[in-house]
Amino acid sequence: MQILRYIIERFFHAIPVLIGVTIVVFMTIHLVPGDPIRIMMHGRIDDSEVAKIYQDLGMNRPLVVQYFDFVRHALAGDLGMSLIQKAPVTSLVLEKLWPTLMLLGFSTVLSILIAVPLSLVAAFYRNSWGDAVIRLGSIVGFAMPSYWIGLLLMLCFGLWLGWFPISGIGTTPLEKLHHLFMPSLTIAMFLGPILVQSLRSSMLDVMTSEHIEVARAKGLSEWRILTKHVLRNALIPVITVLAVNISWLLSGAVIVEYVFGLPGLGSLLVRSVGYRDYPLIQGLAFVFGVLIVIVNLLADLSYMLIDRRVLKG
Amino acid sequence: MTVLEAGLDTRRRRSGLLREIASWSPSLKVGVTIMTVIVLSAIFAPWIAPFDPNEQDFNAILMPPNLTHLFGTDVLGRDIFSRVLFGARIDLVIGFITTYVPMTYGVILGAYAGYVGGVFDSALMRIIDVAMAFPFLVLIIVILAILGPGVQNIYISVFILAWTMYARLARAEMMVERTKDYITAAQILGFPRRRIIFRHGLPNVINSSIVFSASDFVLNILLVSGLSFLGLGIQPPNPEWGAMIAEGRDFIRQAWWMATLPGLAIVVTGVALALIGDGLAQRLGERHHTTV
Numbered sequence: 001m002q003i004l005r006y007i008i009e010r011f012f013h014a015i016p017v018l019i020g021v022t023i024v025v026f027m028t029i030h031l032v033p034g035d036p037i038r039i040m041m042h043g044r045i046d047d048s049e050v051a052k053i054y055q056d057l058g059m060n061r062p063l064v065v066q067y068f069d070f071v072r073h074a075l076a077g078d079l080g081m082s083l084i085q086k087a088p089v090t091s092l093v094l095e096k097l098w099p100t101l102m103l104l105g106f107s108t109v110l111s112i113l114i115a116v117p118l119s120l121v122a123a124f125y126r127n128s129w130g131d132a133v134i135r136l137g138s139i140v141g142f143a144m145p146s147y148w149i150g151l152l153l154m155l156c157f158g159l160w161l162g163w164f165p166i167s168g169i170g171t172t173p174l175e176k177l178h179h180l181f182m183p184s185l186t187i188a189m190f191l192g193p194i195l196v197q198s199l200r201s202s203m204l205d206v207m208t209s210e211h212i213e214v215a216r217a218k219g220l221s222e223w224r225i226l227t228k229h230v231l232r233n234a235l236i237p238v239i240t241v242l243a244v245n246i247s248w249l250l251s252g253a254v255i256v257e258y259v260f261g262l263p264g265l266g267s268l269l270v271r272s273v274g275y276r277d278y279p280l281i282q283g284l285a286f287v288f289g290v291l292i293v294i295v296n297l298l299a300d301l302s303y304m305l306i307d308r309r310v311l312k313g
Numbered sequence: 314m315t316v317l318e319a320g321l322d323t324r325r326r327r328s329g330l331l332r333e334i335a336s337w338s339p340s341l342k343v344g345v346t347i348m349t350v351i352v353l354s355a356i357f358a359p360w361i362a363p364f365d366p367n368e369q370d371f372n373a374i375l376m377p378p379n380l381t382h383l384f385g386t387d388v389l390g391r392d393i394f395s396r397v398l399f400g401a402r403i404d405l406v407i408g409f410i411t412t413y414v415p416m417t418y419g420v421i422l423g424a425y426a427g428y429v430g431g432v433f434d435s436a437l438m439r440i441i442d443v444a445m446a447f448p449f450l451v452l453i454i455v456i457l458a459i460l461g462p463g464v465q466n467i468y469i470s471v472f473i474l475a476w477t478m479y480a481r482l483a484r485a486e487m488m489v490e491r492t493k494d495y496i497t498a499a500q501i502l503g504f505p506r507r508r509i510i511f512r513h514g515l516p517n518v519i520n521s522s523i524v525f526s527a528s529d530f531v532l533n534i535l536l537v538s539g540l541s542f543l544g545l546g547i548q549p550p551n552p553e554w555g556a557m558i559a560e561g562r563d564f565i566r567q568a569w570w571m572a573t574l575p576g577l578a579i580v581v582t583g584v585a586l587a588l589i590g591d592g593l594a595q596r597l598g599e600r601h602h603t604t605v
Contacts, residue, residue, distance in 0.1 A: 016439060016442070017442050017443060017446045018446075020439065020440075020442065020443030020446065021443060021446050021447070023443075024443060024447070024452075028455055028458075028459060031459050032459050033459075033460070139584055139587045139588065139591065140580065140584055142528070142531065142583070142587055143531055143535075143579070143580050143582070143583025143584045143586075143587055144576075144579075144580050144583070145535050145538055145539060145542075145555070145558070145576060145579050145580075146535075146539070147539060147542050147555075147558065148558060148572075148573070148576035148579065148580075151558065151561075151562060151565060151572050151573065151576070152573060152576075154565065155565060155569055155573070159565070159566060246448075247445065247447070247448045247449055248448075248449075249448075250448035250450075250451065251448040251449050251450030251451065252450075254448070254450055254451060254454070255450070255539050255542070255543065258543060259562075269451065269454060270454070270543050270545075272458075273454055273457065273458040273545065274544075276458065278458070281455060281458050284451075285447065285451060285452070285455050288447055288448050288451045289446050289447050292445075292446050292447065292448065293446055
């Protein structure tokens with residue numbers, strides 16, 4: 001019962017945010033100074049055509065009516081038509097969604113593989129030289145621009161060593177993994193340091209807590225304490241830090257996709273800004289917003305699986 | 314950096330500046346030293362730079378780094394080292410403005426909301442929740458799509474969004490401070506609300522924002538150079554670091570130095586600021602707020 005209440009409560013928390021997201025996305029095209037259709041068409045059309053497009057899009061109706069229409073269509077999975085590409089926004093976005101999701105998944109796995117061991121070492125041997133090196137390394141990683149890391153990796157592993165392809169995504173699953181490795185590593189190189197910094201302090205909290213003392217008093221080996229008691233309790237902070245940083249992760253993905261020419265949501269967004277394709281920009285912003293809301297919801301729900309104590313909170 | 318200084322201990326007034334510096338942590342010392350060098354070389358760029366940043370020399374196209382051209386030359390024969398020096402003027406100024414202007418009103422709004430609570434607080438939090446439901450870069454790009462690319466519109470888009478983090482930090486701290494005795498004392502003395510919030514509360518809630526601002530400064534330099542890299546920010550031929558990396562990207566096969574060396578400037582600046590943030594965090598007794 002408690003579980004159900006917790007789930008429902010989390011869903012209700014997400015609703016006002018989702019409404020806000022739709023309002024922001026909806027207002028985008030209406031905030032364009034001047035005449036959005038004329039700007040989009042680069043002034044190459046005459047007045048009657050402009051009037052017709054407004055009529056077709058229903059943009060001559062009151063804003064409130066248009067807004068509810070927008071939400072109704074969005075709920076039905078219809079995000080309008082791209083005026084430049086002459087195709088439904090939903091299908092354009094869905095087509096590019098998979099590469100982005102694969103990139104996010106792959107880079108999250110890589111970031112965890114980098115950050116969890118490093119933060120464990122840093123916390124376990126705190127204030128040693130190893131800790132200092134890891135902390136300094138995480139500061140340097142934090143300061144490196146993602147597109148610059150991407151270019152360096154491209155230069156070393158793509159052009160000089162020739163181990164990885166430098167653009168595109170390939171067709172077979174194995175090819176895709178091969179293509180996605182460098183972009184994912186790029187993201188992991190800037191997400192990893194952020195994770196290390198937050199995880200080090202949360203692992204320190206875990207390590208100094210009483211149940212670890214008890215485990216040590218029981219005479220368990222340090223290795224066992226680490227794997228059995230510390231890691232399990234450090235999982236929640238890992239998920240929290242990942243969920244909090246999903247915004248950075250997606251921001252990074254936009255740039256990294258552009259650098260590596262991956263056909264994902266990010267490079268589509270950058271290109272559609274160039275064309276001033278407002279319906280497509282709206283659709284992409286909407287999908288990015290929904291992605292973040294979903295990830296936060298999943299993070300909340302996963303706490304429940306790891307630690308039942310949140311149900312009481 | 315008056316904002317940073319304001320947050321430091323009042324101890325400075327009693328002891329000398331030198332003793333103050335001696336008490337800094339190693340990371341703060343190193344960070345401030347590097348940053349001082351960078352700021353000075355940005356200020357004195359016209360005197361230090363060996364070449365004019367926009368001077369084209371068609372006899373020296375795509376030269377690898379050597380003694381005359383420390384960072385090599387680009388496709389138009391311009392000296393990359395000189396361009397990087399002049400680029401510091403652009404990136405540091407934009408980074409500073411995009412960090413400390415939103416911080417000012419973000420902290421004020423957050424502190425006010427945290428103190429008064431009620432409708433104002435809930436409304437502010439809902440706005441912040443929605444702003445945070447989008448990836449920061451995506452919202453900036455969307456705003457730039459509306460307003461058009463360029464420096465001025467980057468300022469506008471960052472001013473619209475970046476205050477939210479500071480408002481959240483200041484609000485959370487103010488909600489703790491609000492219940493403390495000194496605030497209650499000020500209330501009993503009948504001080505006006507504005508005085509309680511700004512004279513009594515604000516100095517105690519601003520620390521976490523100051524610590525965060527150092528990392529935010531780094532993130533903003535990364536943001537501005539990233540936008541320029543995407544072609545949405547500072548346009549060539551201005552020697553902005555991200556724009557230079559973007560130019561170099563097209564020639565990465567022939568001239569590795571064009572894209573990589575300007576990036577070093579960003580990394581060094583970022584490390585210096587992050588070290589300052591680290592030092593301030595220890596000094597002000599805060600946990601490290603890189604990501605909050």
